[in-house]
Amino acid sequence: MANPSKISTLNLLSQQLLRSEQEVIAFRHKQPLTVADLKTKVFEICHALKHDNNQLWALSMHDSFNFVAGLLALFYSGKQPLLLNPSHQEMHQYYTALLTDNELNSSQFIDKKIININQLPLANFCNEKQQLTYDFKQQTLTLFTSGSTGLPKPIEKSVYQLQHEIEILNKDWGKSTSDLVIASVSHEHMYGLTFKIMLSLCCKIPFVCEPVLYQEHLATFKHKRIIYITTPSIIKTLDNHLPVINCDKVISSAGKLSYQESQFCFENLGVLPNEIYGSSETGIIATRQQTQPDTPWTLFSSMRIEYDQRWQQAILYTPLLDQPEVLNDKIKIVSNKYFHLSGRKDKIIKISENRVSLTHIENKINQLNEVEQVIIIPLEQNNRTILGAVIQLTPSYKKLLQTYNHLKLTQYFRLLLKDTLSLIEMPKRWRFVEFLPKNSQGKSSYIELKALFNALKKNNE
Secondary structure (H helix, E strand, C coil), X not given: CCCHHHHHHCCCCCCHHHCCCCCEEEEECCEXXXXXXXXXXXXXXXXXXXXXXXXXXXXXXXXXXXXXXXXXXXXXXXXXXXXXXXXXXXHHHHCCEEEECCCCCHHHHCCCEEEEHHHCCCCCCHHHHHHCCCCCCCCEEEEECCCCCCCCCEEEXXXXXXXXXXXXXXXXXXXXXXXXXXXXXXXCCHHHHHHHHHHHHHHCCCEECCCCCCHHHHHCCCCCCEEEEECHHHHCCCCCCCCCCXXXXXXECCCCCCHHHHHHXXXXXXXXXXXXXXXXXXXXXXXXXXXXXXXXEEECCCCEEEEECCCCEEEEECCCCCCCEECCEEEEECCCCEEEEEEECCCEEEECCEEEEHHHHHHHHHCCCCEEEEEEEEEEECCEEEEEEEEEECHHHCCHHHHCCHHHHHHHHHHHHCCCCCCCCCCCEEEEECCCCCCCCCCCCHHHHHHHHHHCCCCCC
């Protein structure tokens, strides 16, 4: 929990409505949205929340401007915002009400209060405009991890933590003078929240409401000085047959880029990407621009990493957290400021009282010529834990999807692995896909992977 005395001195977010009403906050389909527009939307939402007793509000918006308005309104109204996907049944336990700009099937949310901000009645908010220019009544929100080996876990963040991240970025990189922030990632995850929303608002740089995934779309903004917030999965698919787009800055997270991929970004977007290393739990940790192969990561200001030899783990000390945080990555420390990443630590789970490494199983299956990538996840079956394998086949072996039915394909892979994996390591359920499902952060999350098994339970396995 943040120190309240710190919050009062660092209230950039709560001051957004005090900016000049003519200032542009965002662009929706190239049309400017101003501070005056934001005020109106915030007041409309606050009016709707005024007499509602629900405290835990899922905030789910397609549009990033609506997301900012909803977030501010919940803070002003003393409600706890929870950033999650309400369509996932697994997340329903966390909230009692939903604030959205989406058309939803109400039968899925029978026990939830729903406010659609596009259906609010117009009203006179003169009195409320005077009241909402002060500090927030609520100072925290809840995010969720992407969840790689289990359901996403809730993480509470304070306004102070979110804003302090931007102070660190501005200190280390210098305050940006770019014209526009554009993102391929969602505003509802930590990465998008920090770099698309917080960086934009605190530095007074307008953002583009809709996600921008393709070069052709990004090129329509090329007359602006662009900060592009994206992921390795987008950078890897850039097309160097298209004209170069000269961005001011490209920020990439959700995975490492190779040196060649970093250079590929430079060739297409005119700048080496600033890669970000961090997590939902920690916020930002380090950054790098690969000016040469094997460029080490550089810690952000006031952060340090120590390696505990006894427990064989790296420990992060950061001003963004009250407690040191154990990191789930293999780290080789170069100096007080620099380090190298050498992969994730083993993902360990227990099956029938035996410790099983999901990382080991994935490494063994990834060695097969037929496999582009595999992800192993734990599943529950008859009150016991079993393993499920989701395999993306290599292009030359995708014909197997047409040649074999599911049962034959499963038997084929079990035969390939019978001398490689032990009986307890062998997955019990299998899914074969052309492409692994990825969310807007470029990650394959547990919920999407588990849904592949739920959808095809009727198949013989």
